[in-house]
Amino acid sequence: MRYLNRKINFLALVLLLIVSFGCFGQKKETGQTRTDLPQAVVVRVVDGDTIVVNLNGMEEKVRLIGVDTPESRVNKRAEIQSREGLGDTQTVVELGKEAKKFTVSLVKPGDKVYLEFDVQQRDKYGRLLAYVYLQDGRMLNKEIICNGYAMPLTVPPNVKYEEEFRKCYKEARENRRGLWKE
Known part of the structure; x- marks a missing residue:
């Protein structure tokens, strides 16, 4: 009888470990909806790294932390990006339009998203600064960089995912x- 109890306890422990590791693995692989974060609804995509959301009944412009996509309009920043080696200003704008198209493929008006803030919640223009999570748990910021539509942009003190973003960027460029692509 004592041997049988030990065997049952051992099997119960093994089963518990399998279930525990299985759950953790599943969350990591498929993503976990971040319902613990403030929820917002997408109103529109401004460009590759900026969206407008409805948060608590107010429209807020959200600048994605750690992400810098090419500009989708001719402006001073597009000229700077041109000098940084992305091509002439028109090329920068074309790349910016591609980046915006990719962002639009991930978030559409009416989609629920979850916002994670870092140290600084707003930039000097009054935009919210956030890591944006999609319904399936993927982080929009990271998806844009990992799929090759943005460069990482680190602006202290918001540096929580800096290393992850740099790694994604390097991998996107190498692949x-x-x-x-060209």
Whole structure:
């Protein structure tokens, strides 16, 4: 009888470990909806790294932390990006339009998203600064970089995912994804 109890306890422990590791693995692989974060509804995509959401009944412009996509309109920033080596200003704008199209493929008006803030919640223009999570648990910021439609942009003190973003960027460039195809 004592041997049988030990065997049952051992099997119960093994089963518990299998279930525990199985659950953790599943969350990591498929993503986990971040319902613990503030929920917002997408109103529109402004460009590759900026969206407008309805948060608590107010429209807020959200700048994605850690992400820098090419500009989708001719402006001073597009000229700077041109000088940084993305091509002439028109090329920068074309790349920016591609980046926006990719972002639009991930978030559409009416989609629920979850916002994670870092140290600083707003930039000097009054935009919310956030990591945006999709319904399936993927982080929009990271998806844009990993798929090759943005460069990482680190602006302290918001540096929580800096290393992850740099790793994604390097991999996207090496594997010629998104804007880096040619």
